[in-house]
Amino acid sequence: MTLGTIDGIVIREPDEPVRAAVLSVGSELLLGDLTDTNATWVSLRLRELGVEVVHHLAVRDVLAEFLDALAWLAERVHLIVVGGGLGPTVDDLTREAIAEAAGVPLEHHDDLAEMIAERFRAGRFEMARQNLKQALIPKGATPYPPVGTAPGFGLTLPEPTATRVVALPGVPWELKELFGRFVADEVRQLAGARATVTRIVHVVGRGESNVASVIEPLLEGRDDVVLSFLARSSEIQVRLTVSAEDPHAARAASQPLVEEVVAALGSAVVGVDDDVLEDVVLRLLQERGQTVATAESATGGDVAARLARVAGASASLVGGMVVYTAAAKDGLAGLDAALVAAEGEVSEAVTRDLARAARERTGADWGIGVTGVAGPSMVDDLPIGSCFWALAHPNGEVEVHGRRIPGDRGQVIARLGSAALDLLRRRLLVDGVDDD
Numbered sequence: 001m002t003l004g005t006i007d008g009i010v011i012r013e014p015d016e017p018v019r020a021a022v023l024s025v026g027s028e029l030l031l032g033d034l035t036d037t038n039a040t041w042v043s044l045r046l047r048e049l050g051v052e053v054v055h056h057l058a059v060r061d062v063l064a065e066f067l068d069a070l071a072w073l074a075e076r077v078h079l080i081v082v083g084g085g086l087g088p089t090v091d092d093l094t095r096e097a098i099a100e101a102a103g104v105p106l107e108h109h110d111d112l113a114e115m116i117a118e119r120f121r122a123g124r125f126e127m128a129r130q131n132l133k134q135a136l137i138p139k140g141a142t143p144y145p146p147v148g149t150a151p152g153f154g155l156t157l158p159e160p161t162a163t164r165v166v167a168l169p170g171v172p173w174e175l176k177e178l179f180g181r182f183v184a185d186e187v188r189q190l191a192g193a194r195a196t197v198t199r200i201v202h203v204v205g206r207g208e209s210n211v212a213s214v215i216e217p218l219l220e221g222r223d224d225v226v227l228s229f230l231a232r233s234s235e236i237q238v239r240l241t242v243s244a245e246d247p248h249a250a251r252a253a254s255q256p257l258v259e260e261v262v263a264a265l266g267s268a269v270v271g272v273d274d275d276v277l278e279d280v281v282l283r284l285l286q287e288r289g290q291t292v293a294t295a296e297s298a299t300g301g302d303v304a305a306r307l308a309r310v311a312g313a314s315a316s317l318v319g320g321m322v323v324y325t326a327a328a329k330d331g332l333a334g335l336d337a338a339l340v341a342a343e344g345e346v347s348e349a350v351t352r353d354l355a356r357a358a359r360e361r362t363g364a365d366w367g368i369g370v371t372g373v374a375g376p377s378m379v380d381d382l383p384i385g386s387c388f389w390a391l392a393h394p395n396g397e398v399e400v401h402g403r404r405i406p407g408d409r410g411q412v413i414a415r416l417g418s419a420a421l422d423l424l425r426r427r428l429l430v431d432g433v434d435d436d
Contacts, residue, residue, distance in 0.1 A: 007142070009156050011078050011164050011190055018191045019077040020046050021055035023069055025085035025094055026170060029058045038083045038175055045179060049187045050194025050243055051079065061085065066097040074101075074163040079190060081183070084170030086150040088130045094167050099138035101165075102157050106136040112143060112151045119149050144182040148174040154186060164190065194243055197250040199258050201238040202271045204422045211236050214264050225257060233407065233414035235270070235277065270425060277421050278306045284428035285316035285366075290394070292424065293364035294320035295333050295354035297345065298372030298387065303417045318364040323354065333357040344380040346371045348388055352400045355390035366427075367392035368420050375409040385412055389420040391427060399423075 011018075022039045029036055036058060043053045054077060059069045066085075073080050085094030099106050113135035120127035137143055137153040144152035150169035157163045166183050168175045203211055208231040215238055219227050226241040240257050244250035262269045270277045285292060294304045304320030307313050321332045326345055329335045335353050343349040351371045359367025372387035373379045379386075388402040401423065405415045 006154070006156055006164050006186060006189060009158075009162050011156070011162050016078075018051045018079060018187075019054050020051045020079040020081065021057060021073045021077045022046075022053060023073060023080055023082045024056075024058045024170075025061065025066065025082060026058075027060040027062075027091070029084075030060055038170065038172055041172070041176065042081050042083065042179065045184070046079075046081070046187065047196045047198065047241070048247070049184065050191045050196050051187060061091040061093055063093050063097055063100075066093055067101055070097060070101045070157070070165070074157050075160055078163060079187070080163060080165045081179075082165060082167045083175055086134065086152065086167060086169050088128065088133050088149075092133075095133075095136055095138065098141075098155055098157075098165055098167060102138055102140075102155055104139040104155075107139045108132075109135050109137060109143060109151075112137070112145065115146055115151070116149050119146065142182075144168075144178045146174070147177045147181075150174060152178045152182070154182070194245065195247040195250050196241060196243045197247060197254055198239050198241045199251075199254045200273055201240070201258060201261050201265070201269055202276055203236040203238060203265055203268050204234070204270050204277060204418050206236065206265070206268045208236050211238060211265065211268075215261055218260055218264060219257070225254075233411040234418040238265075267426065267429075270422060277418060277425065278310050281421050281425050281428070282307060282310050282313055282316050284425065286312075288428065290365040290428075291316050291318045291363075292366040292368060293318040293358040293362035294368045294370075294420075295323055295358035296320060296368075296370050297323055297329070297354070298374050299370050299413050299417050299420075300324060302413055303368060303370065303420055306417060306421070318362045321358065321361075329354070334361065344382070346373055346379055346382055346386060346388065348390075348400045348402060351388035351390040351402075352398045355392040355398050355400075359392040365394045366424060367398075368424065370416055370420050372405070372412065372416050374412045374416075387412065387416045387419070389416060389423060391420070391423050393427070 022042050024036050024039050028034055039056050046053050057069055059066050082094055085092045113132055116131055116134055117127055134150055138155050141153040141155035152168045154166040168178050208229055212229055228239045230237040238261055242250050242254040244253050271280050296303055301322045307317045323329045323333050326340050329340055330337045334357055340350055351369045354369030355367045369390040373382050373384050375384040385404040387405045390400040392398045405412050
């Protein structure tokens with residue numbers, strides 16, 4: 001096979017980068033009930049294979065709309081990855097749509113029908129007759145034998161220019177398995193020996209525009225790197241995408257960029273790639289042989305939960321208290337009810353005592369306390385977003401910080417938790433720079 005061709009058909013010219021689109025099928029995707037995680041996963045895999053994904057599109061289970069989507073994408077990309085619509089019911093139209101777009105009939109494959117029947121026999125289920133529909137694929141298509149009950153297939157649309165279309169089941173594990181077994185090799189044949197990596201620098205305590213103002217000038221004029229920013233509730237991500245001949249070369253090329261970004265952002269960087277804030281905090285605690293406990297009001301246990309999701313957290317996370325009400329602050333954390341009434345549940349004094357209580361009542365080395373107004377209404381005349389976080393040190397010292405955190409309820413909770421964890425991270429770094 002020649003580079004850039006599939007089944008002898010030229011899909012792209014040798015000096016032309018491969019452009020791709022992900023077309024997700026299913027009316028349910030457009031009702032707002034589901035998140036299209038398949039499209040995200042496919043884009044990631046294609047990017048790693050050196051393919052530029054330029055469109056994500058979702059289409060209802062309507063044949064005419066499906067055909068319009070295929071026609072529109074075929075004018076713009078070399079590769080279309082279709083996810084979904086390969087089931088046995090009347091609303092599963094992927095086979096019909098791609099066959100009509102290619103101008104070919106559907107063909108029944110006895111071998112695929114037997115594979116599907118075997119899946120049902122293995123599970124001791126009776127196969128409905130309508131499942132035989134799944135053994136139909138467009139004439140001339142390359143079948144991808146099923147790992148569940150839905151075969152996939154690949155077919156090249158001849159017009160307006162040759163466009164490769166691959167159809168995969170919507171069930172996530174089936175889609176991923178068939179992509180790995182069949183589609184990845186086709187993509188390599190189209191794209192050649194290229195690989196793309198995206199390095200992620202995790203930043204806490206600085207806004208997206210602030211981070212961008214520091215980083216964008218560093219990479220101005222760098223056509224070999226794609227810079228993007230992702231603002232999550234708990235952090236800002238600086239994403240650096242680099243392509244090279246293979247993954248090792250791409251990663252090596254990206255490393256100086258990562259180091260430059262980390263140096264420019266200083267102590268606001270909490271980790272790189274998979275090394276997120278919770279991982280860093282727990283690793284630093286384990287290196288010191290120390291532990292932490294929490295007493296949480298506004299975050300409702302989210303700080304402890306974020307730590308607990310990291311494998312091996314039990315070595316450093318002692319536990320936590322959710323003290324959402326004044327009574328809980330008194331009964332569980334042992335706070336002075338008169339203090340809570342006088343200072344307010346969201347206050348510097350109460351947050352300080354929560355951090356102290358987390359440490360003293362559990363025997364942990366460090367204690368985290370948080371209070372805040374996450375919404376939807378004000379508390380004690382404090383506006384939404386008013387937050388305090390405190391850290392009790394092993395020597396008994398307690399420090400408290402506070403500010404108004406922007407965002408909706410979920411964002412306030414996530415950002416407050418990150419502020420508290422980042423405070424602990426900074427104090428655990430012996431030679432860290434404190435720019436609070």
